[in-house]
Amino acid sequence: MKGSKSASAVLTIAEKCKSILASNWEGKLTTIKADAKGSKGDVHSSKVKYIVKKGKPYVWVPENDPHNVNTVIDERGSLAVTSPFPGPLARILKSMKRSPSRIALTGDVVPLNEEKVQLALESLEEAVISEHKAISGSTYAVSGLISSASLKSTSHIENLKGLLDGSQSYSIYKFDIRSCTFVDGHGNAKEIDLENIQASKTDPLARYAAMLIDGVNQSESRRRALVLFCMAYLNTRPRDAYMLSIDRNGFDILGIVPNPSPHSTNNSEQFLWKEFRLPFPESACDMEKFCHLLVNMEEEAIKKVSSYSGIGV
Structure with missing residues (x-):
């Protein structure tokens, strides 16, 4: 699979933070409890819905x-947002x-x-309409993939x-970010410079990532294609x-592969989940391009695997 260095690159941590924020619509807001005497040390947390406008x-x-x-x-607060894992x-x-990658923002509410x-x-309203147009106007390849998702x-x-139907009353706040901490799936935390985040662009697939990922994972045929990718491009057969x-x-794949050093004969320990990275040969600028690249990669993988001596597809 040929591709440019830029297409093979992974996102920077700052880009990942921005994309996590764009990919979700719900976060856990925490504020300092208050009474007649003012702010106290206790906090109150609850889930809230949000949109992102100009990075905020x-x-x-x-x-x-x-x-x-x-x-x-007290306007001080924090907002925790995770990557959606449907x-x-x-x-x-x-x-x-493991936990989903997530970000913890502090700032003023x-x-x-x-x-x-x-x-x-x-x-x-514009965000809702925009997503509706993107989905309803998509090609068969995209709509077919999304139809498998929940x-x-x-x-x-x-x-x-x-939030738009008027069935419940809300107060709307802007969350002015003062700090951002990225936490990976293993719990490792790293504070990210806000200037780097502001200079980074949101990944074009971030808003639709949960749908596309779930569409693949809920389909046995598409998961078989992932196995095929591992065989053709990574020389492994999960x-x-x-x-x-x-x-x-x-994209990243989780494949279940033989455990090279199992500690017992227990069947559950004979295999383990391992993460693999596969680059696109060129940038996927939207859902249509994402699906087009997957189809091309699958066709190429079938040819590669079929050419292996003694291996059928």
Whole structure:
């Protein structure tokens, strides 16, 4: 598989942070509890929905949530956001004792005035419409892939449209970021310079990553293609494989392979999950390009595997 160095590269940590923020629509907001005497040491946390506008999160807090009182006294807060891992990935990662990559933001939770509230609502509506157009206007390759995904757990539309129906009252806040910490799947944390994050571009696949990944993982035929990729490009033959993450430069696969040093005859220890990286030969600038590249890679992989002596597809 031929490709340029730029297409083979992995995202920088700053780019990963920005893409995690763009890929999700829900985070855990934490503010300092307040009473008549002012702020105290205790905190209140709850899940909130959000959108990203010009690199900043705008959060929707239900009217009866204590955050609305807490931020009147003390605007300081934190927002934790994880990479969405829908479908079977959550179970597999749990068995590996791994967590999704995530970011922890600290900053100020700033209430919006009436004019900016209206702008935030318009931005939310635009985001919902934009995703709907991208999906409804997609080719058969994209729609076929997305049809395998669970939209309730992967779609921004399905998770954000309730903010527009007027069934519940919300206060809307801008989250002004003061610091960002990246935490990988093994729990290793690294604080990231905000200037690097601001200078980084959001990956074009980030918003649709959960749908695309789940679409692959929920389909046996597409998982077989992942096994084929491992055979053709990585000279390994996993029993099964799942897509772990995607970006414009390539994708990561989780494959279950023989354990080179099992500690017992227990069948569960004869195999282990191993992560593999496959680069794209060129940048995947949108969902259409992503699917096109996958199809081309599969055709190439079939030819390579078929040419191996004694190996059939």
